[in-house]
Amino acid sequence: MGFSILPPTEVGCPIPENTPHAVSVTLPTWEATVAYEEGEDWVVQKMSSGYPRFFVHSRIQELCAWAEQRYGRPGECAWAFPTFEIAKRCRDFVRARSDHKKIRIMQLTTPHNDEGVPPVTIVFVFVPVALKPICKQYWQHTGEGISSRLGEFCLEEFSVIPKTDGHVKDYNAFHGSKFEEKVSAKPISESAEMQTFVEERFGRNLDGKFAAEAKEALQKRISSQIKHCSQNDVFLYPTGMTAIFSAHRAILEIAGDHKSICFGFPYVDTLNILRKFGPGVHFLGNGEDVDIDEVERLCKEEKILALFCEVPSNPLLKTPDLKRLRALADKYNFAIIVDDTVGNMLNIDVHDYADVVASSLTKVFSGDSNVMGGCVVLNSKSPWYSKFQETLEHQYEDTVWGEDAIYLERNSRDFAERNSHINQNAEAVVELLEKSPLVKKVFYPKTAPSKHHYEAIKTENGGYGGLVSIVLNDEDSAKRFFDTLQTAKGPSLGTNFTLTCPYAILAHYGELDFVESFGVDRNLVRISVGLEPKEELIRVFEKALSVCQ
Incomplete structure (x- = not known):
């Protein structure tokens, strides 16, 4: 394992190079990074890629432009989402931040095709162009926008662009009903009956019809690493931020409209979610041992919904005293929701202390920087377990696009x-x-x-x-x-x-x-x-x- 360092150096080039659905983009100098933040044309106009929650992929832009041209009204722009419930959440977010109440939602279904892929529903939110920045906030913070691969699929099915071989549609690459799991040495351990994919042997991609098997493999792969966890305790999401957002939505329904605590300096959109959705947040940004005294003081003064933290934190790599925080959670009846993305489930085990663990699978779990993903894992030993299970049973929608699940499964084998x-x-x-x-x-x-x-x-x-x-x-x-x-x-x-x-x-x-x-x-x-x-x-x-x- 290992490869030479041959990084792309051209401003705006996808990382990795020549990757249509790359999740990073080249900003090769300090000056270029500043210019990107200031919106200077010499950088922004060269961007052919970007982190998907911040940069709307060209295929998604094409799909939205098509919807605007065909179904839009003058002065409207369109944003694409995978379900009607998500589109409604976006609409409500925009309405709460503007005077415009007439925001349209339109649902389309792709036609039947001859390749065995079932029709797919796509939902557009049409808003006045002036409200585009608010829609983009929702897209960025929640990660609930459509995947670029789903956007490309819809463009092809609606005959906006010609169909290509880029999709996971090589049905002949699948041999039989059983899969042989290609995994690395321990600690990844899965049962002998574990199904897997064989397309790598033939240099082909697997049939997209087997997305359900890919998702099951992902759930088993994750749950096998975590104590107090079964496959049914793993919920897959299209992004890591969607996982955090969904955990937040769940605890709001379970325990009511109370403020949470953000303990330690987190990734930017975790704090945005806690600030902009629900009653607000107490931000204890230093996340030091001494700040736990402030957690207890807040608990004595008001009902605390949940404590969110990263283990370790990004970018300062601090690790909170989870044992002491757990004791306070039990005493004052709040949930602990941990983002373990930076540490990851192989290096650390937070399940003795966390009620819910949210992770970005986009990162080292995948590694290839060509697909997004996230998960929520419930702790079956948690006092909150049954409430989270019950709530997610009716809140959860599987919005992981099948092709993305297949890439994620393949990438994560080693x-x-x-x-x-x-x-x-x-x-x-x-x-x-x-x-x-x-x-x-x-x-x-x-x-x-x-x-x-x-x-x-x-x-x-x-x-x-x-x-x-x-x-x-x-x-x-x-x-x-x-x-x-x-x-x-x-x-x-x-x-x-x-x-x-x-x-x-x-x-x-x-x-x-x-x-x-x-x-x-x-x-x-x-x-x-x-x-x-x-x-x-x-x-x-x-x-x-x-x-x-």
Whole structure:
């Protein structure tokens, strides 16, 4: 395993290159990242890809343009969603933030075809063009917009574009009713009856009709790694943010309209969800042990709905004291919802403390940066378990597009092997960075002040993950280091290749003073370490550091 570092360097190029449904995009310099945030044409006009919740894929843009031309009214724009219930949530979100109450919803169904693929329903929300930014907020925060592969499928079925061989439609690649699971060495363990896919042997893609089997395989693969968990406790979602949003929707229905607590500095849209959907949030952005006293003070003053946290946090890699938080949750009757994306289920086990775990499967679980996915996992030992199960039974809609499930299943077969390799590479990179006098601070679970909290949840064979953040001695050094570093550069993390970004600039450009008050330096560089040969990786980082001397 491992490959040479040959990152794309052209502004706006998909990461990986030549990948129609890539989930990252090349922003090769600090200047280009700033220009992207400021909407400068020399960057924005070259964007052929982007992180899907922020950048509407060209196929989805084409589908919406077709709907606008055919069914729209003057001054309207269209947004596409996979179900009527999601479209209604978007409509309600827009109505709550505007004076426009006449927002149209239109549902279309693709025609029957000769390939055995059942008709697909697509739902358009038509809003005045002036309200487009509000629709985009809903799209970004919740991740509930349609997948680019679904958009492409609908374009073909509605005869907007010619059909291609790009879809997972090679029926001859499936041999028989049984699948032979291609997995790596332990700890991925699945039963002998576990069905799997064989299309990789023949260099073909599997028939899209077997999406249900792909989803079942994903549920089994995930549940096999988690104690107190069965296949039925795993709920699949099209994005990690959708998983978090769905957990939030569920607890709101279960326990009523009360504020939650966001403990620690989280990924930007987790906080957006808690702020914009429901009664609001208490934000304890430092997430230190001392802040747990504030959690208890809040619980004494008011009913708390749930506590949301990341383990470890992105980008500061802090691990909260879950044991103490669990004790408070039991005492004051609130739920703990943990996002374990950065740590991942192979490295850490939070189920002794969390009632619900939400994860982005887009990241290291997939690794290939060509498909989105997420999951919610319920803890069967939780006092909230039966209420979450009952609520999700009627709230849950399976909106994972079948083709995406097939890619996700295929990508994740060697999850354990890749995770182990990434853990080792990241430790080597951290060792180098910590020795450098040019690096003022390294953020990493193994070296953080909260290391003992991480160790308490670390699995027997787990490591510390592939995410590292650093602050160099000054802004000029940070820019030179980043511009020189020969890795892929753009949004996302957990990719099979090393991926770097100036995180605060990319995620918080409009609120740099605010994030710095919680320890996120405006010149912080976030590094997601990949599978490259360790020696080559070290050389690349040594070279980038050398220009800062």
